[in-house]
Amino acid sequence: MSAITFTKVEKYYGTNRVVNNVSFEISNGKLFSLLGPSGCGKTTCLRMIAGLERNDQGTIQIGEEIVSDPINKKFVAPEYRCAGMVFQSYAVWPHMNIFDNIAYPLKIRKMPKNEIKERVTEILEIVELPGMDKRFPNTLSGGQQQRVALARGLVMKPKVLLLDEPLSNLDAKLREKMRADIRHIQTQVGITCVYVTHDQAEAFAISDQIAVMDKGEIVQTGTPDDIRNRPINAFVADFIR
Amino acid sequence: MQILILGISLLFLFVLCLYPFGTLIGKIIFGSENISLMDLFTNSSTLTAVLNTLIISLGTAFLSTIIALLLSWPLTRTDLPGKKILRSLFCLPYAIPPFIGAIAWIYLANPQTGIINKLLGYSVLNIYSYTGLIWAMSGFFYTYILLSLLSALDRMDSSLEEAARLSGAGPLKVFFHISLPLVFPSFLSGILLVILASAASFGIPALIGNPARIYMITTKIFTLQKMGTMNGIYSGATLSLLLLGIAIIVLVINAVLLKKKFQVISGKTARPSLISLGNYKWPLFIIICMMLFFLLFLPLLAIAISAFSKLQGDISLSNFTIDNFIRIFSEVEETPRALLNSLKLGFVAASVATILGLFLSYLEQKTKIKGRSLISIIVAFPYATPGTVIALALIITFSSNIMGIPISLYNTLTLIGLAYIAKYLNFAVRTTGDGLQQIHDCLHEAARISGADWWTSIKTIWIPILTPSLVASFFLVFMPTFSELTMTILLTGPGLETLGTLLFQLQEYSDISGGGAAVLALFIVLVIAIINYTVKLISKGKYGL
Numbered sequence: 001m002s003a004i005t006f007t008k009v010e011k012y013y014g015t016n017r018v019v020n021n022v023s024f025e026i027s028n029g030k031l032f033s034l035l036g037p038s039g040c041g042k043t044t045c046l047r048m049i050a051g052l053e054r055n056d057q058g059t060i061q062i063g064e065e066i067v068s069d070p071i072n073k074k075f076v077a078p079e080y081r082c083a084g085m086v087f088q089s090y091a092v093w094p095h096m097n098i099f100d101n102i103a104y105p106l107k108i109r110k111m112p113k114n115e116i117k118e119r120v121t122e123i124l125e126i127v128e129l130p131g132m133d134k135r136f137p138n139t140l141s142g143g144q145q146q147r148v149a150l151a152r153g154l155v156m157k158p159k160v161l162l163l164d165e166p167l168s169n170l171d172a173k174l175r176e177k178m179r180a181d182i183r184h185i186q187t188q189v190g191i192t193c194v195y196v197t198h199d200q201a202e203a204f205a206i207s208d209q210i211a212v213m214d215k216g217e218i219v220q221t222g223t224p225d226d227i228r229n230r231p232i233n234a235f236v237a238d239f240i241r
Numbered sequence: 242m243q244i245l246i247l248g249i250s251l252l253f254l255f256v257l258c259l260y261p262f263g264t265l266i267g268k269i270i271f272g273s274e275n276i277s278l279m280d281l282f283t284n285s286s287t288l289t290a291v292l293n294t295l296i297i298s299l300g301t302a303f304l305s306t307i308i309a310l311l312l313s314w315p316l317t318r319t320d321l322p323g324k325k326i327l328r329s330l331f332c333l334p335y336a337i338p339p340f341i342g343a344i345a346w347i348y349l350a351n352p353q354t355g356i357i358n359k360l361l362g363y364s365v366l367n368i369y370s371y372t373g374l375i376w377a378m379s380g381f382f383y384t385y386i387l388l389s390l391l392s393a394l395d396r397m398d399s400s401l402e403e404a405a406r407l408s409g410a411g412p413l414k415v416f417f418h419i420s421l422p423l424v425f426p427s428f429l430s431g432i433l434l435v436i437l438a439s440a441a442s443f444g445i446p447a448l449i450g451n452p453a454r455i456y457m458i459t460t461k462i463f464t465l466q467k468m469g470t471m472n473g474i475y476s477g478a479t480l481s482l483l484l485l486g487i488a489i490i491v492l493v494i495n496a497v498l499l500k501k502k503f504q505v506i507s508g509k510t511a512r513p514s515l516i517s518l519g520n521y522k523w524p525l526f527i528i529i530c531m532m533l534f535f536l537l538f539l540p541l542l543a544i545a546i547s548a549f550s551k552l553q554g555d556i557s558l559s560n561f562t563i564d565n566f567i568r569i570f571s572e573v574e575e576t577p578r579a580l581l582n583s584l585k586l587g588f589v590a591a592s593v594a595t596i597l598g599l600f601l602s603y604l605e606q607k608t609k610i611k612g613r614s615l616i617s618i619i620v621a622f623p624y625a626t627p628g629t630v631i632a633l634a635l636i637i638t639f640s641s642n643i644m645g646i647p648i649s650l651y652n653t654l655t656l657i658g659l660a661y662i663a664k665y666l667n668f669a670v671r672t673t674g675d676g677l678q679q680i681h682d683c684l685h686e687a688a689r690i691s692g693a694d695w696w697t698s699i700k701t702i703w704i705p706i707l708t709p710s711l712v713a714s715f716f717l718v719f720m721p722t723f724s725e726l727t728m729t730i731l732l733t734g735p736g737l738e739t740l741g742t743l744l745f746q747l748q749e750y751s752d753i754s755g756g757g758a759a760v761l762a763l764f765i766v767l768v769i770a771i772i773n774y775t776v777k778l779i780s781k782g783k784y785g786l
Contacts, residue, residue, distance in 0.1 A: 052406070053514060077406075078406040079408075079410055080409075081407070082409075085403070085404065091398065093404075093423070094423070105409050156408070156409065162407075
């Protein structure tokens, strides 16, 4: 069984086709990267999984459920997709403390208070921010804020975790540590991840599978080794160099 | 040359924006004029005016908040049809003088002759009441909250809301849990501005409140000042300190609030995904259009009907006439004079404010003079100060002698013009300042190296680049001054009619049953709408509503 399936997905902005006939399957528990230059459609693909954008053609499936199928007028709103997401700009809410930020998805689901507390404490341990629950986001570093965002994305035990260039706002040294930590947490929790990046080194270091995209299309899909050793054409060879 | 021009600008700033208020406060509190502060403030009619002002401004703030809140979500976050046009129309009352709304609602809801009451067959609505006053004011002042909400919500990083969607919250929950708390400081500051604006407003309280015997501080001051004696002026001025007090309290709270603003503006301009309303799209659209009808179109329609009616309150076709226009524009002897005065005042005030604004924002941004950052604070002060206070401060400062020179400016167009410049200089400084910000120092340096002196560089490099901001600044000052009433009514005298005071006079006593005020109101709305959309076009949507 696969966790996420794209079948012939297309997306237009006006007459401009930004995602063109994209199909892929992501196996359960794997980390799948969408790699490509800016404007290649990778973030749009990620946002279509989340339900933040609607595809115009094709179907998107999360687990067993078809979440978007425009021909049959089927569209599941983002809040019902059970997908966690980590944004490039962290998107940690400045008016809530760390506990309230992370507890938000559980409060929305009306979970009992003591259980919420347990879950938040547990997830804070996992992202290595124990005891930070009373702090406010503006007292945290960028890396710490990103960990809060990661915790918030994971706390509701989502079906999938979506990461949109999560490291691009961090400095180089922190980036490598954070990259390793994300991979560690992902395998520890065993969650399916979609990871969007324009940095080939990042993609190679973290992924089980990589899809290289260009101009709205997937050019090549494979393991990091496949792509490194057998680039399918000049574009891929040039981009990963 | 440079020093001379900038020095004169600073002198102007001081004489217009600081000196009169110092004089006002000095003369009232430390002066020897025989006004007993205690007598005035313990007088029961004063206390009633203060109480009325509080009730009406808080009531207006409450109703305005509800209107603005209802509009803010559909106008920013959804795929509501015609959103762009709706936004512009809902914000338009910001530019229309409130006394026009007063006239409109008197035509609609006068207990005897109101159009709505006549249509319904019996007297349901009575505009001459607290509710009437609050309703008429809210129809204008909700725009203060709406504008601050719209701009704050537009600038918000959309991923903050998307993160909440993915956490499982529906669109409305996201709005109340995330968006609204994040823009709360701007929201609250909008509400405070409404309280201040309604406490300081004159047109609606005078036209609706006076016949209802509901007096506010501004209308009470007007009565005192119109007694024509120095004693009356000083009593009015003393009372105006109360308004100044309200203004200062509001501004201090506002300054504290703005410091608490969250930094939620994203660096990259993400394409925010709009919420699809689905089946609710058209029902919501109809509700919003009905709100627009009651807030904007119904009042404008009432004015149009009244302007074209022989007999007020009758809406049959046989009642149609253009006599009102003929009477106002060719028979009423004050009209040409008022029109000319308003054009003259608007033109001079807008030009002087724009030029002065340019030099002042140059001083603030491009020089290293100590205390330069005070300039924008100083010009913001008269803008936030109630018009009534400005008018009285100028009367007291410039009536007997000017800083030792024995010339009186009281009862001159000059004094009215100075009041306009003082009040709206803020617009000019901000707009020209935005323009200057676009010019990097190196452009100026390149011109200087090429052999241009300071003035030549200003003329050949700066002014051409700045033209759009200068034009916008001119019209942004021209619009409110063209039909100003609150200050003008206190500063006017025989032969000094303006469109605002003439309209007031027609409505209050000289043309009560004639629809003449409606003719002028229609004219003013038309001019303002044209200017507004011209400014919007020239500035590519940056200024204008």
